[in-house]
Amino acid sequence: MDEFFYYLDTAIVMWFVVQISYSLLILVLGNVMMEYYEWGTYENAATAYQKTVNSIMGFLIGVGPYMYKxxxxxxWWKRKLYMLGFVLAMFIGSIIFYEVVMGIARKIF
Known part of the structure; x- marks a missing residue:
């Protein structure tokens, strides 16, 4: 059971690290990272493949681009300030979410 918690712990932390890192890169680089995100997704997804790609990109790194849009x-200056606040709130929220989820998982198992 300890191995399960290790992998659950690692998966949650990695997911938050990717989300926060990409949001931080959007804060610093702005449109460069947004163009990269838009290059990796389909504007009007029609096929199952396109919808799958959009879903994966949205799940992995989609919070930052969504807020930036x-x-x-x-x-410009307000956008950067709000994005900084969002990244900080996301960092604090991810710690709280992690503690709650792992606390519940440990109590259940």
């Missing part, structure tokens, strides 16, 4: 209506 929402913040495009703001001026």
């Amino acid at each position: 929402k913040l495009l209506k703001h001026p």
Whole structure:
């Protein structure tokens, strides 16, 4: 059972690290990372393959690009400030989420 918790722990932490790292890169590099994200996804997904690719990209690194697109209506400096706040909130939220999920998993098993 310890091995299960090790792999669950590792998977959750890795997922959060990828999400936060990509969001931080979007904060620093902005449109460069957004173009890379858009290059890796399909605009109007029609086939099952395209929808699968979009789903995987959205699950792995999709939170940062989603928030950046929402913040495009703001001026450059506000967008960067809001994105910084979002990355910090995501970092704190991920720690809380991790502790709650792992606490529940340990109590159940």
